[in-house]
Amino acid sequence: MSVVLKATGSGSVRFSEVDSLGIVWHGHYLLYLEEGRKIFGKKYNFDYLDIFNSGYLAPIVHVECNYKNPLSYGDEWSIETTYTDTPAAKLIFQYEITNPQTKKIVLTASTTQVFLRSDRQIELNIPGFFSEWKKKQKIISE
Amino acid sequence: MSVVLKATGSGSVRFSEVDSLGIVWHGHYLLYLEEGRKIFGKKYNFDYLDIFNSGYLAPIVHVECNYKNPLSYGDEWSIETTYTDTPAAKLIFQYEITNPQTKKIVLTASTTQVFLRSDRQIELNIPGFFSEWKKKQKIISE
Amino acid sequence: MSVVLKATGSGSVRFSEVDSLGIVWHGHYLLYLEEGRKIFGKKYNFDYLDIFNSGYLAPIVHVECNYKNPLSYGDEWSIETTYTDTPAAKLIFQYEITNPQTKKIVLTASTTQVFLRSDRQIELNIPGFFSEWKKKQKIISE
Amino acid sequence: MSVVLKATGSGSVRFSEVDSLGIVWHGHYLLYLEEGRKIFGKKYNFDYLDIFNSGYLAPIVHVECNYKNPLSYGDEWSIETTYTDTPAAKLIFQYEITNPQTKKIVLTASTTQVFLRSDRQIELNIPGFFSEWKKKQKIISE
Numbered sequence: 001m002s003v004v005l006k007a008t009g010s011g012s013v014r015f016s017e018v019d020s021l022g023i024v025w026h027g028h029y030l031l032y033l034e035e036g037r038k039i040f041g042k043k044y045n046f047d048y049l050d051i052f053n054s055g056y057l058a059p060i061v062h063v064e065c066n067y068k069n070p071l072s073y074g075d076e077w078s079i080e081t082t083y084t085d086t087p088a089a090k091l092i093f094q095y096e097i098t099n100p101q102t103k104k105i106v107l108t109a110s111t112t113q114v115f116l117r118s119d120r121q122i123e124l125n126i127p128g129f130f131s132e133w134k135k136k137q138k139i140i141s142e
Numbered sequence: 143m144s145v146v147l148k149a150t151g152s153g154s155v156r157f158s159e160v161d162s163l164g165i166v167w168h169g170h171y172l173l174y175l176e177e178g179r180k181i182f183g184k185k186y187n188f189d190y191l192d193i194f195n196s197g198y199l200a201p202i203v204h205v206e207c208n209y210k211n212p213l214s215y216g217d218e219w220s221i222e223t224t225y226t227d228t229p230a231a232k233l234i235f236q237y238e239i240t241n242p243q244t245k246k247i248v249l250t251a252s253t254t255q256v257f258l259r260s261d262r263q264i265e266l267n268i269p270g271f272f273s274e275w276k277k278k279q280k281i282i283s284e
Numbered sequence: 285m286s287v288v289l290k291a292t293g294s295g296s297v298r299f300s301e302v303d304s305l306g307i308v309w310h311g312h313y314l315l316y317l318e319e320g321r322k323i324f325g326k327k328y329n330f331d332y333l334d335i336f337n338s339g340y341l342a343p344i345v346h347v348e349c350n351y352k353n354p355l356s357y358g359d360e361w362s363i364e365t366t367y368t369d370t371p372a373a374k375l376i377f378q379y380e381i382t383n384p385q386t387k388k389i390v391l392t393a394s395t396t397q398v399f400l401r402s403d404r405q406i407e408l409n410i411p412g413f414f415s416e417w418k419k420k421q422k423i424i425s426e
Numbered sequence: 427m428s429v430v431l432k433a434t435g436s437g438s439v440r441f442s443e444v445d446s447l448g449i450v451w452h453g454h455y456l457l458y459l460e461e462g463r464k465i466f467g468k469k470y471n472f473d474y475l476d477i478f479n480s481g482y483l484a485p486i487v488h489v490e491c492n493y494k495n496p497l498s499y500g501d502e503w504s505i506e507t508t509y510t511d512t513p514a515a516k517l518i519f520q521y522e523i524t525n526p527q528t529k530k531i532v533l534t535a536s537t538t539q540v541f542l543r544s545d546r547q548i549e550l551n552i553p554g555f556f557s558e559w560k561k562k563q564k565i566i567s568e
Contacts, residue, residue, distance in 0.1 A: 015318050015332060016451050020444045020499060026202045027442055030169035034299050048299060049358055060168040065205045073446060074333055157460050157474060158311055160304045162357060167300050176441050190441060191500055215304060216475055310486040314453035344452040347491045
């Protein structure tokens with residue numbers, strides 16, 4: 001059974017994120033997903049900077065978004081970021097953004113990241129720091 | 143056999159689109175997809191404003207991006223936008239962004255849009271203006 | 285002596301806001317100024333939506349930014365937004381963004397907004413709702 | 427008499443740049459100014475990358491924008507970027523954005539950049555590559 005870690009956070013819609021239809025421009029939700037990863041990283045010590053300081057980059061290679069109900073200016077949003085472990089040298093997150101006032105789901109999404117070494121070549125094995133992290137999170141045994 | 147319409151265009155990377163790794167931030171590629179739809183719309187008279195002036199909105203309900211090779215500051219990009227007809231009241235586009243200098247594929251993507259009426263309810267039937275457009279494009283017969 | 289109202293808030297730098305030099309791209313600070321106005325609006329009941337619901341728009345006609353010390357990814361920022369009253373039909377805000385960790389000033393800025401009526405013509409007299417607001421804030425006497 | 431160099435270019439408004447009032451969000455004009463500098467840099471061999479490859483950074487320390495008439499979705503824009511020489515180790519540009527259809531001025535702006543050495547300390551003397559460039563442009567004599 002695969003291990004699952006979750007983190008939740010929230011934010012509010014910026015005026016500049018709203019398009020001419022009065023709703024958040026679809027591309028700006030990727031900013032919220034990034035907030036979701038940041039919140040996850042803070043909770044589990046696995047932020048972009050933790051990865052970077054370990055000598056790796058973790059670029060996004062796949063994004064998928066399903067838009068359910070739009071957010072408008074003045075709206076708050078909540079995000080739940082879910083990490084599901086995989087044996088591959090990949091980072092897969094799933095996201096659910098909700099509007100806490102209406103309780104409606106705004107968006108579901110997923111992202112996949114791979115690891116690049118400092119020479120910007122893809123790392124196909126699990127990096128050492130990532131194994132260590134998995135052990136600390138009891139995802140894999142010591 | 144489904145009808146396919148294609149439009150191509152190009153642009154160049156803006157400084158503000160490049161992240162701290164020196165490559166275009168993954169979310170900004172959605173700007174290029176939007177350029178791709180705009181280029182398509184100009185070629186086939188099916189722009190955002192044409193839809194809007196017909197009394198409809200066409201929000202994006204699904205986006206999927208596969209990142210292959212990143213673009214950097216100073217790079218040019220080419221986009222090919224492909225419309226594949228579907229009998230549903232949907233607009234489905236596929237995109238291929240390439241780096242014209244390296245000939246490498248940068249990104250492949252797809253978007254799905256639905257139609258909303260002026261009361262912001264979803265239109266499940268093909269809107270009249272869309273049928274007219276399909277006829278003009280010889281996608282469906284008169 | 286002119287009346288001065290202040291509001292303070294804070295935020296943190298998003299990954300997407302950082303440019304290829306590893307610092308916040310200069311244009312993104314305008315997002316933080318907008319946050320500053322939003323925080324001010326919440327504290328003094330004078331948000332964009334309050335203005336809009338009173339039948340006016342308040343577009344920005346002038347922005348000036350002085351960049352002192354850049355923010356990087358992972359940094360927090362604090363903003364102090366200052367409203368200084370003027371007899372003209374204008375909204376003038378001044379801003380100071382600081383890095384709470386280093387105590388350094390990041391940016392000082394000012395914005396000027398005018399009022400447009402619903403016909404998008406400029407309103408040269410103080411709008412009624414704005415006078416009411418000034419009275420409530422003891423900026424002008426009843 | 428100070429030497430003045432000019433470059434002109436153009437672009438079109440992106441959907442994502444338009445706010446809920448149907449006009450370009452005021453912060454996005456800084457993107458167009460950046461295009462203006464890029465166009466200038468191409469014409470006079472003085473791009474961001476030319477500066478960077480000479481071992482310097484040229485961060486913006488001051489921006490000032492005067493908004494005259496807004497742009498909307500679908501609008502084209504023209505920009506004229508003007509370099510006015512100064513004996514200080516600074517880069518000062520002035521900009522005029524116009525709407526080629528209405529002939530109206532959209533925005534006037536100015537930016538000031540300073541030079542940072544690779545240790546990110548400010549360079550108070552004119553960098554060598556900048557003197558060379560000035561000579562080539564006949565701004566200063568050989």
